[in-house]
Amino acid sequence: MAQDIAINGDNAVALAWRQIDPDVCAAYPITPQTIIVEKFAEYVANGEVTTEFVCVESEHSALTLCTSSASAGARTFTATASQGLAYMWEMLPITAAMRVPLIMAVANRAVSGPININNDHGDAMAARDCGWLMLFSENVQEAYDMSIVAPRIAEHHEVQLPCMVNLDGFVLTHAIERMTVLDTQKIKDFVGEHKPLYPLLDTKHPVSHGNMDGPDYYYPHKYQSVKAMEKALEVCEEVFREFKEISGREYHLVEEYRCDDADYVAIVLGSSFGTMKATVDLLRDKGMKVGCAMPRVFRPWPAEALAKVAEGKKAVVVFDKHLSIGSYGPMFPEVVAAASDLDKMPKMYNVIYGLGGADATVAGFEKSLEAVAAGTAEKIHYLGVRQ
C-alpha cells in the first residue's frame, strides 16, 4: 500500500535502499550525505536489511570496495558528496570501464576551495566525463523514485554502467517534504533479482576483471561504453514507463513545463526546477510566453529531446549551478550542441547561479529571463553575485 510520509531527502534515499535490500553497502560519511549512511547503519543494526555494511576508512576505499563487490556479483550501493566524490575521482572512470552496475547517491555540494558545505553542482559536474549514468531529482519524492529506478537501468544487460543519483545538498537532503512511499514488495518485484554478468565469485568460470589495455583495445572499449550509453536512453524510457505502472508517477529523459507554446525556455537541473516552475507561472501571468525544462537524465545526455524543447524558441537560457572558470557553465555548451542542428537556432544564454549555496530565488530567475526577453541579457550572466 502506498503511504504518504514526511521525510528528508537523505532518509528517503536510505529508505529506498532499505526496501531494495542490496547485498553490499560501503560508504564514508560526508555532509550533506551523512544521514544516508547513518540511517542505513541503523537499518543494519536493527536487522531490517540483509546487507553487508562496511564502514571504510575513506571514499577512495568506499568506491573501490563497492566496485570489486559489484564485480564479484553483489548488488551494491554507496553515497557521497563534494570532497568525497573528488576523492573517489580516480576510481570513477575505472568503475565505469569495468562495467559494474553499482549505484551511488550524490548529495550535491560545492567542491573546495574555499571549503563550503552548501549546495551546487560542482561535484557532479566534475564527475560527468567518467562514464557514469547520472540522474537528477527535483524534490524528495524524486530522490526516492530515482533510487528505485537506478538499479533497473544500471543492471540492464545491454547497459551495465554505474549510476549516480543526484539530489541537491540541504535543499533536498535535509528538507522534510511530503512523499509517497511504495510498498516494499512492489519495489522488490520491480527491481527484481540481480543477475550479474561474469561475476568473480563464479569460481568455476574464472574471469579477469580490470585488465590492461593497449591503444588497440582501450579505444574500442571506450566505444563499447558509448554504445551502452546510447542504449541507456532507450532503457531509461522503458524503465520510467514501467515505474509509472507501479507508482503513477511519470518521468522522462527531459522534464518539460509549459514549453509547448513558449518563446523562451529555461533549462535547469535539480531542485531549482521547482523554483523555475514558480518563476514561469509568475512570468506567464505577466504575459511572457516562457517555459522550463530539466534533463532528468544528464548522462546519457538526452540531446534529441533537448533539441525538441529548443525548437522554434526565440531564446534558450541555460541555468548552471557550476562554472568552468574561464569558459561557461558545464551544461551550456551541451545544450548549444544539442540545438545546433535546428533549422533556426534560438539565441542561447547562460546564467550562472547558486554557487556554494548562494540563493536561487524566483526573483533572480525572473530578472534573468526578463532581461533575455528585453534583449538586454549578456551571453553569460553571473546571477546575484556581489562584485
Added chain:
Amino acid sequence: MTTLAIKDLQNLPVRLTSGHRLCAGCGESIIAKQILMGSEDDIVVSLSTGCFEVSTTVFPYTSWNVPYVHTAFGNGAATCAGVETAYNALHKKGKVPQNVNFVNFAGDGATYDIGLQALSGAMERGHRMLYVCLNNEAYMNTGIQRSSATQMGAQTTTSWPGAVSSGKKEFSKDLTQIMVAHNIPYVAQVSPHNWRDTVTKAQKAFACGGPAFINALSPCPRGWRFPSDQTIAMAKLGVETCVWPLFEVVNGKYELTGESARIASGKVEKKPVMDWISCQGRYKHLLSDRWAPVIEQIQTEIDRRWNKLIKLTELD
C-alpha cells in the same frame, strides 16, 4: 591440508600460468605461486597496479586461471575486501556455497606508500583476506624509483649516488611491525628461497580466519643489478645477513623461522651485510672508501633491528 611434499605440490592446480611478461629472474611469480599453493579452497586474486599486474593481464590475455580483479594502485586492500564482502553477502544467501579465499598481491610502492591507508583500513576492519607485499624495495614498474621500503645507500633513479650523495639517505620503513601493531591474527615475513617456509606460512595465513599480512622479499635483477639466474641465491642471502629475517607473528606471538631461527639459536653464523651489498650493483658506489661509514651505519641498523626482533620473540 595440502602436504608439503614437492611431488604433491607440483600436482596442485596451476593458478598462475607461464607465459606472463615478468622479467627473467623476477621473484614475484615465484612467490605468488608459493602463496597460492597455501590455499586448498578456491581463491580470488586481486592485484594492485604494478609490475605483477601489468605483466599478467595485458588484454586480451590473462595469466590467471582463477578469478582475478584489479582496479588501481593505492587500493589493493580495498579491492580484495570488496570481493570478500560480496562473498559474505552472497554466501549467507546460499548464492555462493563454496569456500573461497581472498588474496591481494602488491608491490612495496602499493603497500608501504600509496596503499598504506587502504591496507590499514582493511586490516582494522577484519576482512578475511591475505595481503601479500612483493617487496622488491623500489618502484620497479616505473623504472626503479625509491620507495619507503628502499634500503639506505641504494641507488635508485630518484636517489642517485653522486658527488654529494651516497644514494638513498633513509633506512627502510618497518612495515611488517606496523602490520603487527594492527593486532591481526597473522603476520609474517617470507623469502622465495625457502619455499617450505613460505607455503607453510601461506597455509596458516589462509586458515587464520581473519586478516593476514605477509611481507615477501622479492629480488629484482633489473633494479638491484644482479644476474637474473641469482634471484633465489639473492633472496637466501637477504635472510642470511638478517637484512630480511624470516619470522611470523601468530596472534601477537613472535617466532623466528627457517634460517633466521637457526641464526638466532647460534647454529648458523650471521653473515655481514657487506656480503649482501657487494653483490648488488645498486650498492656499487658504497664500496669506495668515501662511503665506508654508510656501510657501517647500515650494519648497525640491521643489528639493532635483528636484536630487537629476538627480544620480541622472547615475549609471551
